[in-house]
Amino acid sequence: MEYPLRSGDPSKLRTACLVLGIFSKRNLSEPAITVDKASKSFLGRILKKGDMDGKSGQFLMLYDVPGIRAERVLLIGLGAKKDFDLSAYRKAMAKSATILSESHTTEAANTLSLVEPQGSDIYTQMRESVTTIERQFYRFDQCKSNVEEIKRPLKKMGLFIGDRRSAKRAEQAIAHGCAIARGTSLAKTLANLPGNICTPSYLAKEALALGRQSPKLKVKILDEKQMEGLGMRALLSVSRGSRQPAKLIVMEYKGSSDKSKPVVLVGKGLTFDAGGISIKPSAGMDEMKYDMCGAASVLGTMAACVEMALPINLVGIVPSSENLPDGDANKPGDIVTSMSGQTIEILNTDAEGRLILCDALTYTERFNPAAVIDIATLTGACVVALGAHASGLLGTDDALVNELLAAGESSGDRAWQLPLWDDYQEQLDSNFADIANIGGKGGGTITAGCFLSRFTKKYKWAHLDIAGTAWKSGAQKGATGRPVPMLSEFLLKRCGLGK
Template sequence: MKFSLTQTALEQTKGDCLVVAVFEDKELSNAAATIDKATKGLISRLLERGDLPGKIGQNLLIPEVEGIDAERLLLVGAGAKDKLTDLKFKGLHQKAIASIKELPLTRVVFDTLDLALSNNPNADKLSLAMQAVDAGYYRVDGLKSSKKAQLTPEVVEFVGGENRSGLEQATALLAGMNLTRDLGNAPGNICTPSYFAKTALELASEYDSIKTQIIDEEEGRELGFNAFLAVGQGSEEPSKFIIMQYQGADDKEEAPIGLVGKGISFDSGGVSIKPSEGMEGMKYDMCGAASVFGVIKAAAEMGLKKNIVAIVVSAENMPDGKALKPGDILTSYSGLTIEVINTDAEGRLALCDGLGYIGKFNPKVVIDMATLTGACVVALGEHNTGLMSNDDELAQTLLQAGKDAADKAWQLPLDEEYQEQIDSPFADIANTGGKPAGSITAGCFLSRFAKEYAWAHLDIAGSAGGVFDKKKGATARPVPLLMRYLTSLK
């Protein structure tokens, strides 16, 4: 499916389906008013007799319409004109696709970009619309023995868009998001740490701007990745410490942006085993790593003029005679010793060695992302990513990027008092502080390994999609937030 822009007069726009919006209270969008005039008042008559109330999700497909060149007309409800938020804007495009996705369409044309968003004037409406359309056609049934025919149009066009570079950036973002979704939705017997390593090498082969290094377990032990390697020592799958360097800045020596992603390809909880009900959703415990891959691909696709160093710490957390045990004490790459209270608090053990090692690259800032805590889902649900940071300027920039990208985050505190919960009488630090403020104390743990640079932690346990809502599948968040942040940097 290819996205494009057109300046053709609306009534002369050719295609299998033309999509325009109508509001509640029988109010027409500019596009609908144009079509209404060309069709001698057809839309007005339909609204007068109550065929389309105009609420979000209330759509009306008209197979043949005299006065326009498109073969079909889809009228989509946009709700109240002054209350059209970015979320509702994406929703009306998703509902539009739901109305037509079973039809054999070759070319679909949307005239929706002039709709005003009441809550987000900085939003890139073209990108939001493209994300919604792409997600509407995205499928996860690739491993079924009997595959349903995919009725995806060859071209989806948007009327009135003039920013060709914006189209290219949005297309690059989609490429990254789809890689993130594909990795996130893949089962744990396919998307293993070795599969991540293979994917990283393939990216380096595809793009000259990417260089990849894979550190295996033997080399990792020599380097001192004891916390990370302890996570996977109960698994038959070898752990992989993956480094991807994207070189996009004109100045090759420009300090890179650092990214670290949690890639636990399956999380049984280890010896502190999880309940069996719902455990299949733990294949999504690598969505932080998948998001790192998505950002690297999107950056390469758009030729982002920044340098990025990305580390993926990938392991499988399984119970075994060799597995990590509660009470064990580990010495991290940074030298801090860690008392293991709960082997199901494994993501932070993997991340802390990634956060320690990335300092070698003298990063400008470091952002880690992980499906880290159920406590974050309790606090924020699936709508906001949890954000913690040791640098308020970085935090505020990320929060604004999330708002602008309609990929929201909410900042949680890292106050000194919370640090006391993870003190240990036997080691420098404990890997969990108990249930109270569980997402915050996880952030406190990570903060002790990120003291040498400006750092932010994104807990995507709810927003990544699949961990606690398995039917939803991977959402590819926070790739839009991160790409908005990266493209906004001077």
């Protein structure tokens, strides 16, 4: 999709479709007022007929509007003007993209970018426009034998700016938006692929392909023999139940000086999780292909970072495996020794994500990181606590946690902080090992974070539990690509380039 900048009088622009915003109670946005004057109150007369009030979600397509050069005009409801914030802006932009696509319009000009949401600026509006539009057009059809092609797809969406002096900042926002959107789409596609295709080896190949896109990105893959040599026996205990070999994917992006400490992203890469011997219920088990959404988000964020050429050092680490029942799989009661030397009693083999993550977090120490963030579809308890709207966030460094919370608010990819108090640590006590891999029924997301915290003593660390936000179930089943937008905004802000 192309996003050329437009300016000037929208009524004089020749385009297949001009998008205008209408607030509740038929209040016209400024661009709509301009077009209404040029059409000698044509818009006002149409609205008075009652076909549209301007409520959020409403739309009206008009043809042959007099006095203007656009072939069609699409009116989009914006809701109450006093409530028009970034969330309402995204909804309106998404609606316009959907209607334009369904109307087989190949080119359009959108004035919604001139309607400033509360607390917004040109950079935010342009970036949100692009990421929102691209989200509407994402499709996963790689595994279908008969794909119906869109005969007249939307190829160009012009975005209006009020002042050409802001063009440079707007163009930067569009470039960033395209990069984040492509990174999000990559994360979605990797997650949507079935487990028989997207194996640990497949993820490794995707990482190597990403590494070939930039000389600043170096990728190496550690196999099971190399991990054994490092003492990663917690990670390898999970992969024993699978015929697919585990992989540790290490991606190093050098966008800044060698002396600059890197940010490290660690993504849980369980390409399929049947629960092991503590097997999951069969209903909905197909969705356990999404247990690698943390890994997918790390690859997507790395891809966005490379495309934006961010001046930062970034490391992405993905421990990847399957978790299946087998004669050699972990058994409840088994004790394994992690790379850190801590012993772990496995009380539930379905709490395997923390077993692969703990060794990856210990491996992370060698990079002397400025900050470490792990991302994982870790606990069903997080879904119970927060639903599908916010990711769970825990951490040992308040400043890092606050950075992520702010990035989530800015990007619309929000998180909610949960406590990481020492009071919860005793739930992980074991009679036979240094630590148990589960902490009982209460506070499951928190005790999972407590478990991981024991392997992060040497750096600033935060943990994102995306079990409720990484994918949708039901009729709209599919990966969301979260938290690529949040992580991208976090990195942009660290570079002084964010919202």
